[in-house]
Amino acid sequence: MYKQAIDEKRKALDEAIGHYVVEVGKVRTGRANPAVVENLMVDYYGTRTPLKQIASITAPEARLIMIQPWDKGSLVYIESAIRESDLGLNPSNDGQVVRIAIPPLNEERRVELVKFLNKKTEESKVAVRTIREDLWKRIQEMEKEGSIAEDDKFQGKEYLQKVVDEYNTKLEELRAKKEKDIMTV
Numbered sequence: 001m002y003k004q005a006i007d008e009k010r011k012a013l014d015e016a017i018g019h020y021v022v023e024v025g026k027v028r029t030g031r032a033n034p035a036v037v038e039n040l041m042v043d044y045y046g047t048r049t050p051l052k053q054i055a056s057i058t059a060p061e062a063r064l065i066m067i068q069p070w071d072k073g074s075l076v077y078i079e080s081a082i083r084e085s086d087l088g089l090n091p092s093n094d095g096q097v098v099r100i101a102i103p104p105l106n107e108e109r110r111v112e113l114v115k116f117l118n119k120k121t122e123e124s125k126v127a128v129r130t131i132r133e134d135l136w137k138r139i140q141e142m143e144k145e146g147s148i149a150e151d152d153k154f155q156g157k158e159y160l161q162k163v164v165d166e167y168n169t170k171l172e173e174l175r176a177k178k179e180k181d182i183m184t185v
Contacts (some may be wrong), residue, residue, distance in 0.1 A: 001091045001148050002139050002156030007162055007176070009110065013132050013167050020171060022126040024178050027113055032102045034058040037067070039088075042081040042117075044074055052079060055098075067091075067098040113182045125168060132164045 026036050037062045038052040051057065055069040069075055075093050082091040082100065099116070103109070136157065143153040156165060 001142060003096040003154060003159060005138050005142070006135055006156070006160055007136055008162070009131055012162070013128060016124055016131070017167060017170055017174075019127075020120065021174065022125075024117060024174060027117055027178060027182065031062055031070060031102075032065045034059055034065060035098070036087065037065060037085075040081050040085055040087075042074070042077050044077055051081070054078075063102040063104070065100040065102065068096070069098075072096070080091070085159055086116065110182055114179055117175060117182065122169055124171050128164060128167050128171070132160060135160050152181045 012076050021135070026033075026039070030139060034057040038050065038057050040051045041048045042051050044054055051067065054071065054074055055067045058068075059121060060066055067078055069078060072095070075095070075098060078098050079091045082089055082098070089102075091100045096158045102149050107115070122151055139156040139160065142148045143158075148156070
C-alpha cells in the first residue's frame with residue numbers, strides 16, 4: 001500500500017529533476033546560449049512576462065546574445081531585467097536591439113557559476129525533501145487509519161528513503177557533470 005503511494009509521487013520527483021535539468025541548462029559554459037535569458041521575467045507594462053514572449057532571442061556569434069523585442073518600448077524593461085538578474089551579464093541597448101556580450105569565463109566567473117549551480121542543486125534537493133515529508137505524513141496517516149501495520153510503516157520509511165536517495169544521487173550526478181563542464185577551460 002505504501003509502495004503505491006510512493007510510486008505515485010515518482011512523477012513529482014521526476015518533475016523536480018526535470019526542472020533542475022532546465023535550470024542547469026541555462027548555466028553557460030563559455031558559449032552564448034539564448035536559453036540563459038529566455039525565461040527571464042521582464043516587467044512588461046506592469047505584467048511579469050518571460051522574455052521569450054516579448055522578443056526574439058538569438059546567438060548570432062559564439063559570444064553574443066541578441067534580443068530583438070517586438071515592441072521597441074520594451075527595450076528599457078528588458079535591459080533592466082537583465083541587469084537586475086543574478087546572471088552577471090551587462091546588456092547594451094542601441095535603440096533597436098539589446099546585445100549581451102558574453103565574456104570568456106575566467107576563474108572567478110567559473111567559481112561564481114559553480115556557486116549558482118550549487119544553489120540550484122540545493123533548491124531541487126529541498127523540493128525532493130518536501131515530497132519526502134508529504135509521503136512520510138501519508139504513510140503515518142495510513143497506519144493511524146489502520147490500512148497498514150506499524151511494521152509496514154517502518155518498511156515504508158525505509159523504502160521512501162531509498163527512493164529519495166536515488167533522486168538525490170541523480171541530482172548530484174547531474175551537478176558534478178555540469179560543474180566539470182563549467183570548470184573545464
